[in-house]
Amino acid sequence: MTPAPGWVEVDLDAIEHNLDTVLRRIDDTADVCAVVKADAYGHGIEHVLPLVIARGIGTIGITSTDEAVAARFLGYTGRILRIRPALAEEVEEGIAHGVEEWIGGADHAEVVARVAAARGIRIRAHVSINATGITRDGIELAAPGGPDEMGRVLARRELEIVGVCSHFPCEDRADVAHGAAAFQVQAAAALRAMPAGRDAVRRHCATSFAALTVPESRFDLVRIGAALYGDTAAPDPALRPAFTLKSRVAAVNRYPAGRTVGYERTHRLERDALLASVPIGYADGVQRSLGGRASVLIRGRRVPIVDRHAMNTLTVDATSLGHVEPGDEVVFYGSQGDERISSADLEHANGHIAADLYSVWGRLHPRVPVRTAARAL
Ligand SMILES: *Cc1c(COP(=O)(O)O)cnc(C)c1O
Numbered sequence: 272m273t274p275a276p277g278w279v280e281v282d283l284d285a286i287e288h289n290l291d292t293v294l295r296r297i298d299d300t301a302d303v304c305a306v307v308k309a310d311a312y313g314h315g316i317e318h319v320l321p322l323v324i325a326r327g328i329g330t331i332g333i334t335s336t337d338e339a340v341a342a343r344f345l346g347y348t349g350r351i352l353r354i355r356p357a358l359a360e361e362v363e364e365g366i367a368h369g370v371e372e373w374i375g376g377a378d379h380a381e382v383v384a385r386v387a388a389a390r391g392i393r394i395r396a397h398v399s400i401n402a403t404g405i406t407r408d409g410i411e412l413a414a415p416g417g418p419d420e421m422g423r424v425l426a427r428r429e430l431e432i433v434g435v436c437s438h439f440p441c442e443d444r445a446d447v448a449h450g451a452a453a454f455q456v457q458a459a460a461a462l463r464a465m466p467a468g469r470d471a472v473r474r475h476c477a478t479s480f481a482a483l484t485v486p487e488s489r490f491d492l493v494r495i496g497a498a499l500y501g502d503t504a505a506p507d508p509a510l511r512p513a514f515t516l517k518s519r520v521a522a523v524n525r526y527p528a529g530r531t532v533g534y535e536r537t538h539r540l541e542r543d544a545l546l547a548s549v550p551i552g553y554a555d556g557v558q559r560s561l562g563g564r565a566s567v568l569i570r571g572r573r574v575p576i577v578d579r580h581a582m583n584t585l586t587v588d589a590t591s592l593g594h595v596e597p598g599d600e601v602v603f604y605g606s607q608g609d610e611r612i613s614s615a616d617l618e619h620a621n622g623h624i625a626a627d628l629y630s631v632w633g634r635l636h637p638r639v640p641v642r643t644a645a646r647a648l
Pocket residue numbers: 306308354355438477478479480494495496497498
């Protein structure tokens with residue numbers, strides 16, 4: 272059934288399998304935080320959280336407070352960690368759901384502490400340090416003023432420090448190993464500056480790539496997103512992609528050689544052609560940059576998007592298929608028969624990581640959970 276012009280199929284078996292694979296790889300070397308930011312990377316927190324809960328995963332990573340609300344609504348009772356610095360209003364809203372905040376620096380610590388003070392409570396906090404050199408938030412602990420800034424954060428009684436954290440800039444083994452070594456030294460310095468209760472402080476910096484390829488980057492907790500969804504640069508053949516964006520062919524026509532296709536006349540037919548119009552476009556997240564660059568699957572074969580396309584429709588050259596009909600399934604990302612449009616294909620077409628596209632697609636299109644284990648066997 273087609274619930275809409277475009278829809279997303281979320282493979283629950285793949286996510287379940289990926290979760291189990293990650294838990295097996297990490298084993299007891301660190302706790303796992305399942306990252307479900309951006310509505311579970313577009314896969315839908317309502318689909319992913321029950322699988323996370325079933326495996327007893329003790330921490331989840333979120334960004335918006337809405338995700339914390341959804342997690343609690345779905346029955347998640349574990350720890351919720353916001354993995355970016357929050358605005359004061361977000362901190363305020365997060366309190367009711369027990370959100371632990373990511374402290375982006377000494378001034379940001381003041382913001383979080385003031386919200387806590389106004390409520391007369393303490394907020395659990397993870398202090399970000401710029402040990403890896405991602406340089407987007409966090410205390411530059413190695414600089415002359417760094418220890419003083421850390422001191423200011425630790426002096427805020429309203430913050431209950433439960434974590435020291437960083438984030439890696441590159442998915443590169445040597446870069447991660449180097450950053451992890453710096454993090455180890457700086458996190459130790461931060462811990463020494465903490466008066467008491469430092470046993471409860473978890474050190475964490477690893478993402479999927481880091482945790483799966485550089486075991487020394489794991490420390491006490493690993494924050495795993497990409498691997499759960501089967502889209503990580505870590506070379507782990509066991510992981511399976513879980514996301515498919517589909518639509519269907521609306522109209523089919525034959526046009527003579529010499530015609531130009533779509534806006535701006537950027538594409539000219541070099542031969543008589545069989546063109547299919549597909550009813551989604553750039554307002555549906557199929558960015559204009561993909562026109563003339565990306566391919567889709569129809570009848571199990573690759574065919575190119577040829578036009579500089581429209582807001583809600585685009586054109587595919589299906590001449591090579593010989594025959595195509597209104598209603599035929601179109602796959603933009605994911606597999607059909609034995610063919611697959613992979614993350615690498617999207618990256619090649621778009622010039623950016625695939626998540627840049629699918630995290631948006633998942634939130635623009637209706638999502639349909641599917642189970643594919645039986646077919647994969
Ligand atoms: C998104 C994110 C993660 C998860 O990274 P993956 O590469 O998807 O595993 C971890 N930490 C932070 C701070 C993030 O923003």
